[in-house]
Amino acid sequence: FLITENGQLEKLVKDLEKRRYVSIDTESDSLYSYYYKLCLVQIESEGLTAIIDPFQTDMSIFLPILKSPDIEKIFHSAQSDIKVIKLAFKAEVRNIFDIMLAAKYLGIKRCGLDNLVRKYFGVNLNKKFQKANWGKRPLEIELLNYAILDVIYLKKLRDAFIKELKTRHLLDELKEEFDFIADMEPVKAEFNSNGWLKIMKTKNLNFESAKVLKHLYLERERMAKSMNIPPFKVISEEVMATLARNAHEALKNICQYKGITPYVYKKHGEWIKRTIEKGLADKCFTISYKAISPEKKAHFEKVKRRQKKLREWRREAAKKRGMLSEVIISGELLDKIAYANPKTLSELECINGFLKSKLTLYGEEILDCLKMCAASSEFPSNKMVEPPEV
Numbered sequence: 001f002l003i004t005e006n007g008q009l010e011k012l013v014k015d016l017e018k019r020r021y022v023s024i025d026t027e028s029d030s031l032y033s034y035y036y037k038l039c040l041v042q043i044e045s046e047g048l049t050a051i052i053d054p055f056q057t058d059m060s061i062f063l064p065i066l067k068s069p070d071i072e073k074i075f076h077s078a079q080s081d082i083k084v085i086k087l088a089f090k091a092e093v094r095n096i097f098d099i100m101l102a103a104k105y106l107g108i109k110r111c112g113l114d115n116l117v118r119k120y121f122g123v124n125l126n127k128k129f130q131k132a133n134w135g136k137r138p139l140e141i142e143l144l145n146y147a148i149l150d151v152i153y154l155k156k157l158r159d160a161f162i163k164e165l166k167t168r169h170l171l172d173e174l175k176e177e178f179d180f181i182a183d184m185e186p187v188k189a190e191f192n193s194n195g196w197l198k199i200m201k202t203k204n205l206n207f208e209s210a211k212v213l214k215h216l217y218l219e220r221e222r223m224a225k226s227m228n229i230p231p232f233k234v235i236s237e238e239v240m241a242t243l244a245r246n247a248h249e250a251l252k253n254i255c256q257y258k259g260i261t262p263y264v265y266k267k268h269g270e271w272i273k274r275t276i277e278k279g280l281a282d283k284c285f286t287i288s289y290k291a292i293s294p295e296k297k298a299h300f301e302k303v304k305r306r307q308k309k310l311r312e313w314r315r316e317a318a319k320k321r322g323m324l325s326e327v328i329i330s331g332e333l334l335d336k337i338a339y340a341n342p343k344t345l346s347e348l349e350c351i352n353g354f355l356k357s358k359l360t361l362y363g364e365e366i367l368d369c370l371k372m373c374a375a376s377s378e379f380p381s382n383k384m385v386e387p388p389e390v
Contacts, residue, residue, distance in 0.1 A: 023073075026041055026042070032135055032233075066093045074096075099116065212276050336353070337366060
């Protein structure tokens, strides 16, 4: 049941190589660690269940299963599980089925695993340990029993979906999406030192408060890294904004503010006060606002109009096909199209992430939609424009 030795894992892999499918789920400690890691891999195949402990085994032994084109790997939310796997070790993944994506193609709005299991099998999954620290060892039997439930129903859901997907001729389109997800190389999240600007704008902070917020934001990150915990577990963005807005009062009595509990004050109070003082005393702080030329402003107004028009088109397309909007074209891809403003199918196909099946299904409609925007306001240049770096 629990695989903690390489010999056990080798034996499991030999057994799995003879099977038609493997349902897979993963657990990480992203709620507890700054540098989160793969903590468990749960599998089910034709009645066989096992949980692999990556802390005690060489996960490269499992690679033949992941890359086998003959064994279907069934996930719920494959993109997130494959990302965790690929960040943990170099892996090639082939032949996947994503339950969540299939549900969205079938127009199912509540497509979380617990909702799907309840809808199709009348079973309420226990979510008691949803926020458990999977990085802790030893693992209690109650946790292991909870973890394995996430793979028990995946094959049954896959079989429940497959007939309708075939009837509605969706499998080829879905298979292309599956292959795209399997091939995606994950990008490790990096700290954005300018992230405080977004908080400042959202909370409408003045210049002095912005100074304090910037210093709190940067120091919080340093503390999170040194303690190996996620930044939100140090103090939240809401608390930082409140302290920044009331900096002088906070120095007199920091505990009056929601979020600064006795525990938080004991653990972080001193550095928070020092950082507020440092922010208030910062004489070099500046916020540069780049002047936007009338031409650029006009251009981005047109981009926004294209985004709006494309979203309206997507809603109608989703309604016609009985799908959720995001599986027609993702929001990210829709924005790329709005920025690029392609004029031909070949230009549309060149946009990264635009799949061939989407080109066949929606290419002409998307170009017509963009032409309608151009008819009301001529685009200043025929050149394709790359989206700005964020």
